[in-house]
Amino acid sequence: MALRVTPGMMHRQMVRNMHSNLTRMDNRQNVLSTGMKLNKASDDPVGITYSLRYRSDLSINEQYQRNADTAKSWLDYTDTVLTQVNDMSQRAYELLTQAVNGTNPQEAMNACAIELKQIYEQVVSLGNTQMNDKYIFNGQLTDVQPYDLTTAGTQKTDNMSIQYRFAEGAGLNINITGNEVFGEPKAGDNLFLVLQQLQDSLRTGNQDAARSELDNLKSRLVKVNEARSTIGAKINRIDLISTRLTDLELNLTDMQAKTEDADMAETILKVKQDESVYQASLATGARIIQTSLLDYLR
Amino acid sequence: MRSTFHGIELAKRSLFAHTAWMNTTGHNISNANTPGYSRQVVNLVASRPIEAPGFSKSGMPGQLGMGVEYESIKRVRERFLDEQYWNANRSLGEWEIQADTLTKLEKVFNEPSDSGIRTVLDNFWKSWSELSKDPENVTSRKIVRENAMALMDAFNETSKKMTDMQNDLARSVTVKADHLNTLTDQVAQLNYEIYRIEGLGDNANDLRDQRDLLIDELSKMVNVTVREEDNGYVVTGGGIELVNGRESTQTTAADWEGAYNGNALSSGEMFGTIKSRDVLVNDYLSQLNELANTMANGEVTITIPSGSILPEGTVLNDITYSGTNRLLTSDLTVTVKGLNGLHQLGYTFTKPAQKGEVFFTSKDGGPITAGSIRLNPNIEKDPNLIASSMRVESKPEGDVAVKGNNTLALLMSQLKESSFKFNPIGSNNGITKGTIDDYYRSILGQLGVESKEALRQQENNSLLVDQVEGRRQSVSGVSLDEEMSNLIKFQHAYGAAARFMTTIDQNLDKVINSMGVVGR
Numbered sequence: 001m002a003l004r005v006t007p008g009m010m011h012r013q014m015v016r017n018m019h020s021n022l023t024r025m026d027n028r029q030n031v032l033s034t035g036m037k038l039n040k041a042s043d044d045p046v047g048i049t050y051s052l053r054y055r056s057d058l059s060i061n062e063q064y065q066r067n068a069d070t071a072k073s074w075l076d077y078t079d080t081v082l083t084q085v086n087d088m089s090q091r092a093y094e095l096l097t098q099a100v101n102g103t104n105p106q107e108a109m110n111a112c113a114i115e116l117k118q119i120y121e122q123v124v125s126l127g128n129t130q131m132n133d134k135y136i137f138n139g140q141l142t143d144v145q146p147y148d149l150t151t152a153g154t155q156k157t158d159n160m161s162i163q164y165r166f167a168e169g170a171g172l173n174i175n176i177t178g179n180e181v182f183g184e185p186k187a188g189d190n191l192f193l194v195l196q197q198l199q200d201s202l203r204t205g206n207q208d209a210a211r212s213e214l215d216n217l218k219s220r221l222v223k224v225n226e227a228r229s230t231i232g233a234k235i236n237r238i239d240l241i242s243t244r245l246t247d248l249e250l251n252l253t254d255m256q257a258k259t260e261d262a263d264m265a266e267t268i269l270k271v272k273q274d275e276s277v278y279q280a281s282l283a284t285g286a287r288i289i290q291t292s293l294l295d296y297l298r
Numbered sequence: 299m300r301s302t303f304h305g306i307e308l309a310k311r312s313l314f315a316h317t318a319w320m321n322t323t324g325h326n327i328s329n330a331n332t333p334g335y336s337r338q339v340v341n342l343v344a345s346r347p348i349e350a351p352g353f354s355k356s357g358m359p360g361q362l363g364m365g366v367e368y369e370s371i372k373r374v375r376e377r378f379l380d381e382q383y384w385n386a387n388r389s390l391g392e393w394e395i396q397a398d399t400l401t402k403l404e405k406v407f408n409e410p411s412d413s414g415i416r417t418v419l420d421n422f423w424k425s426w427s428e429l430s431k432d433p434e435n436v437t438s439r440k441i442v443r444e445n446a447m448a449l450m451d452a453f454n455e456t457s458k459k460m461t462d463m464q465n466d467l468a469r470s471v472t473v474k475a476d477h478l479n480t481l482t483d484q485v486a487q488l489n490y491e492i493y494r495i496e497g498l499g500d501n502a503n504d505l506r507d508q509r510d511l512l513i514d515e516l517s518k519m520v521n522v523t524v525r526e527e528d529n530g531y532v533v534t535g536g537g538i539e540l541v542n543g544r545e546s547t548q549t550t551a552a553d554w555e556g557a558y559n560g561n562a563l564s565s566g567e568m569f570g571t572i573k574s575r576d577v578l579v580n581d582y583l584s585q586l587n588e589l590a591n592t593m594a595n596g597e598v599t600i601t602i603p604s605g606s607i608l609p610e611g612t613v614l615n616d617i618t619y620s621g622t623n624r625l626l627t628s629d630l631t632v633t634v635k636g637l638n639g640l641h642q643l644g645y646t647f648t649k650p651a652q653k654g655e656v657f658f659t660s661k662d663g664g665p666i667t668a669g670s671i672r673l674n675p676n677i678e679k680d681p682n683l684i685a686s687s688m689r690v691e692s693k694p695e696g697d698v699a700v701k702g703n704n705t706l707a708l709l710m711s712q713l714k715e716s717s718f719k720f721n722p723i724g725s726n727n728g729i730t731k732g733t734i735d736d737y738y739r740s741i742l743g744q745l746g747v748e749s750k751e752a753l754r755q756q757e758n759n760s761l762l763v764d765q766v767e768g769r770r771q772s773v774s775g776v777s778l779d780e781e782m783s784n785l786i787k788f789q790h791a792y793g794a795a796a797r798f799m800t801t802i803d804q805n806l807d808k809v810i811n812s813m814g815v816v817g818r
Binding site for chain 1: 421424431689704739749
């Protein structure tokens with residue numbers, strides 16, 4: 001026997017279809033209005049773990065980029081200071097070669113000594129350079145002034161390095177110690193000592209002693225330049241890291257979008273489709289449940 | 299020899315029978331939308347002919363019909379479909395509750411978003427990285443403190459929401475038990491009434507409908523089995539005999555918990571509610587607890603760079619560091635107990651420098667859970683107690699922390715990608731070793747899978763229930779079209795019977811009033 005169909009069944013079926021159509025439309029509207037296909041964990045249980053990972057990675061990437069920016073400005077600043085140290089040393093070298101050519105009177109040498117004194121003071125002040133209230137040449141003792149005006153030549157700076165991190169397992173020491181730049185305490189080519197001794201030699205007119213410092217000064221100049229190139233290399237590395245972090249950010253954003261974001265064109269199309277299905281179901285439903293035998297009985 | 303008034307009697311019977319049918323049709327139409335109602339039909343039979351074989355049989359030929367009479371009024375219903383409905387309904391009840399619980403849990407975790415635990419966790423790690431750039435600065439310390447407190451709030455809040463859910467579910471068990479008692483009372487009452495009515499030979503159609511409707515409702519709540527005995531339904535639910543004839547058993551929440559633990563309660567809303575509370579919510583809560591506790595105390599391997607100076611009396615890898623060997627001459631790879639263990643290897647900025655205190659503590663002094671974890675109140679008061687340095691200098695006034703040393707801050711920020719050791723006992727999360735982020739992600743992954751499965755099951759079972767209900771409606775539902783055509787059919791028959799009676803009446807009139815008057 002054919003299935004007996006009662007209005008109750010049809011009514012129930014219609015309500016059910018209407019309900020499921022509406023549920024589908026509601027979900028689709030939600031996707032459309034949030035722009036995301038992943039709104040809760042059950043929307044895509046695998047996707048959610050990736051989504052959380054991309055979000056975390058993006059978040060820490062932002063921090064790493066900030067770290068790289070800080071490191072860059074620290075290194076740039078160090079580079080500027082080193083350039084000045086280099087200029088000062090060059091100037092001292094020029095003065096020295098002029099002073100010891102054997103033809104200068106004592107007055108001229110005194111004048112040189114006065115300028116050397118200025119240079120010395122300037123170099124000591126460069127050694128005490130601060131960035132954000134931190135002494136940049138004193139290792140980890142950033143709150144301790146590394147050099148005194150009187151005893152700079154014999155002072156030892158802290159030799160511990162300061163590390164910044166820019167990625168998992170990728171750290172970089174961003175500081176250079178005063179002893180590396182200006183020379184170990186009491187060493188022959190310690191810039192402070194050289195400058196002090198030159199002043200003394202020139203004041204006393206001891207040209208030989210002054211001449212003997214030439215090599216020390218030269219060796220220091222080479223080392224300052226070495227330090228500059230080290231810093232330069234680090235700056236290059238930071239630039240590379242920054243580029244990589246920016247690339248990574250792009251990739252991560254892209255992958256996050258693929259996991260989370262809805263395809264708008266497709267969604268809109270489907271919403272339209274859902275709409276027409278819903279309207280059709282309403283139209284047929286209304287027509288079916290309205291008619292009954294009663295309409296035709298006299 | 300038949301009676302003169304045979305025809306009148308015959309017509310009367312027909313009128314009665316069709317009136318009964320039309321009344322039943324009226325009853326059907328009235329109850330077309332009554333829940334649980336099954337359409338009723340009148341069993342018409344031709345009356346027994348008068349001339350039975352026997353000595354008194356007249357010599358007249360043929361058996362003359364004696365008209366119609368109705369034997370009974372019955373409801374049209376299939377018990378088989380009812381059984382199917384009850385079976386499908388209990389699964390629906392079970393999954394509805396579970397799907398509801400898991401959907402709520404998804405809302406509690408609220409991922410992916412910019413306000414869930416993931417965000418505050420990321421911010422926490424980031425703040426340590428920020429501190430490593432600027433360890434001298436108290437502002438960076440305050441940022442670490444604020445982010446740590448935000449993380450603690452997120453843990454506490456999530457834990458509280460889950461505990462609240464458990465309490466709600468527990469209350470729901472009590473409410474459901476009460477409701478169940480009302481239902482079983484009514485079933486027992488109906489059992490008795492049906493017993494009394496049917497004892498007299500009638501069919502208690504409408505009362506049976508009501509009783510089945512109550513069982514429909516019961517079947518959604520617990521796994522019921524129904525047996526029909528002489529004294530009515532014997533209803534067993536979750537292994538407990540709920541109704542037997544006039545007697546119903548009053549149950550309490552404790553009874554159902556017992557049935558659940560004894561595996562006798564295996565389906566229905568009651569089962570879903572207790573399972574949601576004891577298994578689902580409990581599992582996610584214990585995973586969150588494990589996450590909080592591991593973060594504070596879980597074993598993790600770190601490498602301390604050379605040049606660091608360990609606090610006096612530190613014991614690592616069974617070596618006690620004291621005096622001169624406190625200064626590490628080479629990198630040292632050791633296992634420490636969580637952020638708390640690591641924080642105690644550093645120095646605070648107090649004067650003289652102290653070794654770091656535990657970073658996280660428990661609000662109630664008990665073990666650390668997501669609900670009880672908090673930032674060490676001392677650190678909360680004084681951010682200078684956040685250790686970032688692993689180096690001290692001896693000064694006449696005592697040890698002073700090297701402020702520019704950022705080793706501990708770096709190590710802390712590195713914990714983001716370090717593998718912690720997790721305890722797999724007490725939860726469904728299989729991860730024994732992984733990063734904090736991994737573990738959190740796995741919680742969400744599991745929640746997603748379970749929630750999706752529950753929603754799918756709910757959908758399927760709902761379809762199944764609807765399908766069976768459709769079959770039931772097909773058999774028992776009232777079709778107005780059918781009732782109307784029946785009504786017309788019986789109205790016609792009624793009219794014809796009346797006409798028949800009129801005919802007989804006219805015949806008799808002829809015999810009585812018009813005969814024997816010839817030639818008047």
